[in-house]
Amino acid sequence: MAVSNIRYGAGVTKEVGMDLQNMGAKKVCLMTDKNLSQLPPVQTVMDSLVKSGISFQVYDSVRVEPTDGSFMDAIEFAKKGAFDAYVAVGGxxxxxxxxxxxxxxxxxxxxFLDYVNAPIGKGKPVTVPLKPLIAVPTTSGTGSETTGVAIFDYEHMKVKTGIASRAIKPTLGLVDPLHTLHMPCQVVANSGFDVLCHALESYTAIPYNMRSPCPSNPIQRPAYQGSNPISDIWAVHALRIVAKYLKRAVKNPDDLEARSSMHLASAFAGIGFGNAGVHLCHGMSYPISGLVKTYKAKEYNVDHPLVPHGLSVVLTSPAVFTFTAQMFPERHLETAEILGADIRTARTQDAGPVLADTLRQFLFDLKVDDGLGALGYSKDDIPSLVKGTLPQERVTKLAPRAQSEEDLSALFEASMKLY
Amino acid sequence: MAVSNIRYGAGVTKEVGMDLQNMGAKKVCLMTDKNLSQLPPVQTVMDSLVKSGISFQVYDSVRVEPTDGSFMDAIEFAKKGAFDAYVAVGGxxxxxxxxxxxxxxxxxxxxFLDYVNAPIGKGKPVTVPLKPLIAVPTTSGTGSETTGVAIFDYEHMKVKTGIASRAIKPTLGLVDPLHTLHMPCQVVANSGFDVLCHALESYTAIPYNMRSPCPSNPIQRPAYQGSNPISDIWAVHALRIVAKYLKRAVKNPDDLEARSSMHLASAFAGIGFGNAGVHLCHGMSYPISGLVKTYKAKEYNVDHPLVPHGLSVVLTSPAVFTFTAQMFPERHLETAEILGADIRTARTQDAGPVLADTLRQFLFDLKVDDGLGALGYSKDDIPSLVKGTLPQERVTKLAPRAQSEEDLSALFEASMKLY
Structure with a gap:
């Protein structure tokens, strides 16, 4: 189990200049997006760099839901800059x-494809040494500050894929709850759904000792190991926080306790799924985002159609966990109970529907769009959605139950309307 | 929160040769003690090294409860060997x-004193790069595979002290439950008490945001940060395992489930206290071990008087938590409940006695020696025990409540007899 280096606390971002100095950095690349570049988190980082006398260049052209093209643009910037350290401020x-x-x-x-996950890319192991990277998350969902994963849309295949290697895990994550106060409510909700699904998927992923094939050399172990006694702790704990605080964090931007707790839950769930993996909600979400037609999420200030990642993940969750529950029904019931269900009279065979109903109620309470239909998808899109899911076997094979193309079709169909 | 890399599973030790190969090691130092050198864990490691074609030298003169002298002997061996990696197999x-x-x-x-904790040593920060070290624990208590701490008896002061730096944390811990089956029952019990106290002390340590002084640069942060939301998770989880499995693991050497669980609990508690710290039970334990006269622990095959670390730690626990409970009574009650107490009618002001009584019952059930008196200590020894505790301020200052010399005297006195 790889555990991540994070520092948590209100104001820890102010120390980033000293941290970089301690790492010997002299020429730093600060990456962010255009919205954030005007907001306090980036200003705090810049002030700290200036105070520590570290010279830096700002790259603020990060695309929300990045593509291979937008990655490439950032890579060019990094190559030209010959930086000796990086700071990422954003989601x-x-x-x-x-x-x-x-x-x-x-x-x-x-x-570019060398390190991209197979079968889309070559999935080569990373053997070069990287520069230190400090991640300062400003949303509470991805957990990316704790993981060795980088996800993007591969545009000409219209599908999300990524790079997964322990080598790209940030050197340090600065989890500073002060950054959560600027988040629009919809961003809090959608990023919270990502935490919810990270926790649910990693807790119900195939157990680490049932995964196959067993690699002959430990270096060939995938980043995603299957559920295990350590990731379980993170998943369950993150889920408890989601159950207790997500609604409060969405409804009241000034609820620092709730927003701080969700910020930490995001890192916790990240450590969990970063070791265990995710499965069907994430595997199916990539075409849901990638094939977006005209849907534009509320409160996201972007100039292109966008299904926020957390939304694309959570809309299939009732169908997915109905499908997977037969494998580990106790775990499905346990998570339903954490999310508020009364399971005292629930039978094992009802685990799937019980969790699915609990999730539907949770989403309804938060006024989430009514299924994939509300995003502009119809039955006719299902073949393309399935086709877009098939290359995601790096994650879908971590589901506790194998899926045929027919199964995937049925899961998409069941997710068209939720309530 | 700092990183610990562990791999858990029955048989993971067999991979150590490949792991070392992946790290580029060519000349490895294998450290162990004389008892273990004849037992399966060491044999497994040697077989794996041979299979991977890695040349190695064995140092089997590790002293159980090491001293500066025994450290020095091992250091000489390491210097002469010019090794490019280390494997430690033992407790x-x-x-x-x-x-x-x-x-x-x-x-x-x-x-030697450069890196030893102040005020005994100079406590210099470690800035040199170290070689990879793989730790293979064969007891279930220390959690040393996850921490940057090395403890020893400083002989001419008759006191335990240590070296604490993130730099000396093992590169990888191989937590292999198969190694727990050879452990004598008394070793299981005493090492389990260490887990128990790691969990209780780190959970009740002063909170990270109440610790002072706040260092001006993050590199000056101590290894022990105070209790925090991440170490809390590890502490509580480890404690639940201790409550469920320690008695079973002691009573039945063939109970692989119980012994495996305790092996993992040891690592969990290690990650917890490795970030949060320990306090009075550990601070006071060092003179209890260091001033030992003639006591020789049962089932420990050593040629010198010995109070096993876990025993020296746990005997003061009823007194210590009675003393500290007024600061965070809810946490003290919560841990008592995890350990089996019925706290439904307990009042906040009874938190200390409730936890203390629960601990006494727990120790009584496991037939633990009846206090410091049973180890050969009397009232006359209290001034020396207090004197030996004072230099342990690196840990004692993490207690939630400050202690005068009179307080320490009273705590030792209250620990002379438990039942």
């Missing part, structure tokens, strides 16, 4: 873009 | 000795 999109920039700038002769 | 004594050997062999011009 998953920014942290992931920065991980990719650091990787390819450190491995300048690699082709 | 805390072996892992700690190996950490020290790696550190001083990597920093050959340092004086």
């Amino acid at each position: 998953g999109s920014t942290m992931d873009t920065c991980k990719a920039a650091n990787l390819y700038a450190s491995s300048p002769h690699s082709e | 805390g004594s072996t892992m700690d000795t190996c950490k020290a050997a790696n550190l001083y062999a990597s920093s050959p011009h340092s004086e």
